[in-house]
Amino acid sequence: MRRRTLLATGLAAGLPALPALAQAPSGAGPRRVHALSLLADPELPEGFTHFPWVNPDAPKGGEITLYALGSFDSFNPYILRGTAAVNTGNLYDTLLKQSLDEPSAEYGHLAGMVELPADKRGVTFELREGARWHDGRPITAEDVVWTFNTLRQHGRPFYRAYWADVSEVVAESPRRVTFRFSTDQNRELSLILGQLAVLPKHWWEGRDFARPLLEPPLGSGPYRIERFEAGRSIAYRRVEDYWGRDLPTMKGTANFDLMRYEYYRDATVSLEAFKAGSIEFRTENVARNWATGYDFPAVRRGWVKRDEIRHEQPTGLQGFIMNERRPLFGDRRVREALGLVFDFEWMNANLFYNAYARTTSYFSNSDFAARGLPEGREREILERFKDRLPPEVLAREFKVPSTDGSGNNRDGARRALELLREAGWTVRDRRLTNAQGQRFEFEILLNGPAFERVALPYIQSLQRLGIEARVRTIDPPQYQVRMDAFDYDMTVEVFGQSSSPGNEQRDYWTSAKADENGSRNTVGIKDPVVDEIVEMVVNAPSLPELTAACRALDRVLLWGFHSIPQWHTRTFRLAWWDKFGRPPRNPKRALALESWWVDAAKERALAAARAAG
Template identity: 55%
Template sequence: MPSNRYISMKLFLLVLLFLFPSLSWAEDVPWRHGFSLHEDLKYDEDFTHFEYVNPEAPKGGEIRLAGIGTFDSLNPFILRGTAPLGLGMIFETLTVQSQDEPFSEYGLIAESIQIPDDHSWVAFALRPEARFHDGSPITVDDVIFTLQILQTQGHPFYRAYYANVVSAEEVGPGEVRFNFGDSMNRELPLIVGQMPVLSKAYWQDREFDRTTLDIPLGSGPYRIARVDAGRSITYERVEDYWAADLPVNKGRHNFDRYRYEYYRDVNVALEAFKAGQYDFRQENVARLWASGYEGPALRQGRIIMEEIPHELPTGMQGFVFNTRRPAFRDPLVREALTEVFDFEWSNQNLFHGAYTRTRSYFSNSELASKGLPSPEELELLEPHRDRLPERIFTAEFQPPETDGTGNIRPNIRRALALLAEAGWSVSERDRQLRHSTTGELMEFEILLDSPTFERVCLPYVRNLERLGIAARVRTVDATQYQNRMNDFDFDMTVGLFPQSLSPGNEQRDFWTSESAATPGSRNIAGVRDQAVDELVDLIIAAPDRDSLISRTRALDRILLWNHYVVPHWHSRVFRVAYWDKFARPEISPKYGLPVDAWWVK
């Protein structure tokens, strides 16, 4: 029988836990210098710098870059307005991700991190030297305020991203803990670590959800030096930056200044680069990479062109159907319109054979579905079999192919058969595609924000015309485009769904039924599917790498076979062109292009 002393001590401890629930047994959880999704950190506690930087890189000089379009706000955390490029450099985060590991983070504002075995919370011990640019310390109050303001007034993306963070509290001097409730989400500690920390004193008396051109208070390696609204922005390196000598920053942030000049047109921007008006560009247009840089500067070696390999998942780029539009609600219609995009002809005639056709939302990674579903995938898919396309279980997804000559008659025949099955046929009277019951004409607009894609869209439009479809291309300025995308006010557009090696909470913003009804979300296709919702939750809760792979592949199959996009193409290299004034480290990381580790020669 327990002694009275034992019972009294136990009651005392229970009272403590009731009065001070934050005490729990956190002292049994070790503090770490970093953490990863599956406990496989590359760098130990004594590391001095990342492998892909030069810790002796000299500081100084300027790098000039280009933006396309314009900007009208210096608040990047809300739905309204368009923020300029580079603005993230003025804000610091709790942790920083390395670019040579799949998903690992190391302390930045946070000196150390605690995570229990069940991943039900994460705690950060803040560095006492962490400062905002005005010299004020970064405190636990600032961290808690940031979470609350992003969850309540920030861009809808943050509300989805932090949906399972139920509270944040101070648990000791300079220590903050984020509680995750009942969520089984191994990624949440890393997601919280990526959170930028804002100054409560600066923001609490301002309207956070309004656009502004007031220079915000930050804590990062750069501050805003000059702003010419909509035209240019210059950042200058903070000389007394509090984190300059941390291992995660050694060899980084080498330029004294970043200057972004904005151009209305991609072609004008390229000519400005060739004329020496800015220094560095990453090229995404194969035609321009093949021949657009020709000129004296390239021949004389003053402009350098490089292809730097990477191992990043390529994600999915494609023509995105807005399934909120009645004409695109039927998967048969979407599949039919996929048939007449002639990738092989485009690759030969427009891209100089530079691209590979995308066959997965997670291409270039082990997460991509292939072959038939594995037993583990079938276990996930079978409960939804009645609501899923049968081919998910019987065939490997392959996008339509052509012979590259421009002759797509077999594809047109298949497309017309699919459209007929969906209730659409070509009218003998006017040779236009109409619904067999209502007589409605099949017509839609492809919305773009740059003329660059017009040369890809126009051949596709001509093929759609051969089906009797009245399609047209409309290019608008960046601000109008963003506003229309935020409101899902489009029929079809060119969209990109980037992916990482460790998909998680961001999938909610891409695919779930809730995000489909949330203005500003990245679920631009309007996906509303119970099976998708459940798989996204399972991906977030994946307990290990093997289950994450199976769950992601199952999701991939559902998205592919429902034809939400007409798949485009991808490349497995970074194509960069720059003036011969820079040097870069000998080692390139697998999962990024860290230009902040370059320096002026």
């Protein structure tokens, strides 16, 4: 699944089939449930009053000012065209709402009840009575049908891959909608459909869904757009008479009366705005900033608080990726060579204050990561493709290259040159050149200056091989356009993972998506073995089978050298002006800022201190 949560369960003999979505015996009737869970029974019973990580009595009111980078020109995040404003998801309700404390569990939200048929070929959602749009009209099953069909036809290519096994959606009554499946093997599909954000059919009639939208759309969720300045700022106002404010899935959340986002072109400028108090809450993703950038008067006076919160969500993979549609990167040996001279240990010590762990898997920080040599069921899967895989996949443990951190990576450079010579590249006049006289040169495309200090030392390492690489930094909207069109040589990409990998893997890795603009197969992988293993992931009938298939997929991707893995952290780094209250604990698998609130006493004290100071 696309949501990012963590599986803490290990692969062990005798683990049961995925219980909460197990269907009734053949011939039995449909099963009605209040929640779905892929990996275990839902922790919260029917009739629960609120999620355990919220304060159900949190006060409503006050304002929070946040930041975003880049700009925006649309309120439609579901299409390729345009750059959508941040947090537009607050405008709409989803059929189910994810529990941020559990791996792959969703509870009734817009839909109060879920019906699972005995034949495993569908799911039915019954919408809650009283669910309504902000204009007062009821939310209907027709809205659900229209949303699904519109997104599949006009939305980003992701939806077509994610929902590929849905054969039909039918409104059986005003509040009952049924999705029918083309297979009985896709166990997570019901949860995926529960994530559907329902859009108002009547509001979109007469409007072109495929075009960017700068008219505030009609929603149903806890917030509506109050005002905006295109590309510069947007403010969301809490809906006082929001129909779902007392649902167990909403209690203790959506507490701010106003959420305002200010846009900045540069992360450094946004940090300075935070120091000045123009921004009130910040997550810090730059290790150098966290180590050195928060020694300013407001911190020393106690006006600004900081915290690191440990989380359990899978961290996926962030890394340099090469566009394999370019002939330059088509050879596996070339891609391996480029990874051998990436010196993470030196960067971690000299740039990141040793704040990060090296990423070694596409499923990092989860039980789905490949480890050691393939064994058991994973090995059985890989043996099926033995003649089509590099021999190392079955014979050797994959390890990312490592150095002593001195910055003198001679062994990596020596091995890289050997691989490049095998691939037909030699150094002539200090330039790496092939038999046709083509020089090895390429561009590293970035969407902001933060990664320039990572790319530049890497470029110096490449220059020692005779490779001429250069950095090009562009603004986020232009970057997104180029990425959607696969117009890049090398860039930094993030492949997020969840506690239940599944249908999204089609969009990440399969041949069918490699040439579909806007897909997440940004690498351009076209490997029939990967295609087949992805289908095994999607259709895994049990947790052990899912784990084995994911580990096999991970191992094949790693040995394909499709990326140069970078790093990850297992904590959220937060800084905020001391006007907020927050629950006693954070959920295990997300930050959940929506559960914070403005503490009126703290706000007054802060204002008085700043005035006196």
